[in-house]
Amino acid sequence: MFIDKVKIKVKGGNGGNGAVSFYRAKYITNGGPDGGDGGRGGDIIFIADESLTTLMDFRYKRTFKANNGEDGGKRNCSGKDAEDVYIKVPVGTVIKEAASNKIMADLTGHGEEVVLIKGGKGGKGNQHFATPVRQAPRYAERGRTSKEYDIILELKLIADVGIIGFPNVGKSTLLSMATNANPKIANYHFTTLAPNLGVVRNKWGKDFVMADIPGLIEGASEGIGLGFEFLRHVERTKAFIHVVDAAAVEGNDPLADIEKINNELKTYNPALLERPQVIAANKMDIPEASENYERIKAQYEPMGYKVFPISAASNEGIGEVIEEISKILSNYPEDIVFETDYEEYSEVEIDKEPFTISMTDDGVYVVEGVGVEKMIGYTSIDTEKGFAFFQRYLKDKGIIEALEEKGIREGDTVLIYDLLFDYYK
Ligand SMILES: Nc1nc2c(ncn2[C@@H]2O[C@H](COP(=O)(O)OP(=O)(O)OP(=O)(O)O)[C@@H](O)[C@H]2O)c(=O)[nH]1
Ligand SMILES: [Mg+2]
Known part of the structure; x- marks a missing residue:
């Protein structure tokens, strides 16, 4: 099952308290203070792992807590630091605070880590508070409290190019021909139920990743069907291949189809429509497609879109599309990473002197x-x-x-x- 959004709770460990204690031994009555320090509470650390492809694991475990540091002991014994808690997420996971919806982190590379919550520092034991005047302080610092958040994990796939278009137009067929991916292909709507990724071995430039975005229909941006959920995966794509059924196998007008899908993109996020888009007029092996292809060109080329006639099923015209996409991508070498707009998630400062x-x-x-x-x-x-x-x-x-x-x-x-x-x- 493909799960790309979950809400979970995370809590850092508190620091252990410093101890109040005095040295005791035979024949020694007024020993000095020897209360040890409290240990550090555990951090909550997220780490991106390419072996994960969905947030499915979080359906079963929704709360992650780091342990508190141990309290300090007698005889200068420091409390143990608690272990940090590592949480693995797929590459491309955006972490948001649920209450404010602010982005706390965006993990875009395998192995990338972020300390989302720092554990509280341990409190100092009374041995630190002896002064020439007060040689037997009866106070020690308390450990600092860490933080707790409800957060939303959102997977936004890392793909350079998104293949968009109505159901059954041949998106998965194109992906299977252009990349190493092996998606299911069939003559009915919603054959593909989750985005598929494939790598294009690009003879014109750098290899790149292409995603097949299923489920887009009219009204997707208002939550009709699954499409809305999947639109988040095109937020990082730098360009689109817009596949349209030029043969109009199902009787729709291809021109209206293109407009409807673009409207969904725009409603979801207007910036998406600003990104480069090429139109792949598919199913050109069917004779009826030629006329529509000319109409698409006449309408969209003046608007700045390049239109390519292809037959995904018979692997024709795909090279030209890839060559054009490769040119586009060479102008956008940087990956799209979401800026963190959340700063105050370090440990709470309650630096009260004891x-x-x-x-x-x-x-x-x-x-x-x-x-x-x-x-x-x-x-x-x-x-x-x-x-x-x-x-x-x-x-x-x-x-x-x-x-x-x-x-x-x-x-x-x-x-x-x-x-x-x-x-x-
Ligand atoms: N004649 C012809 N049929 C094609 C072509 N490309 C795809 N098809 C057929 O169109 C049907 C749908 O293809 P898919 O690749 O599954 O379409 P899709 O856009 O991924 O569909 P969904 O996953 O339902 O959104 C299949 O029966 C394909 O064999 C083509 O170039 N020519
Ligand atoms: Mg498909």
């Missing part, structure tokens, strides 16, 4: 932490301005919030190192 709040027997709230300690040293709390600055610091660092969580009320006393004050909002 602190602790404890309470003395007589109900004084004691705040300790390496940041507040420094703050006290640097700020002249005696001045009104200095005190306001200090208050803002307490608020920004989440200390006020933490005090309130502990149940502080207006008028209660707070001790921060040598600073003793009453709490008022």
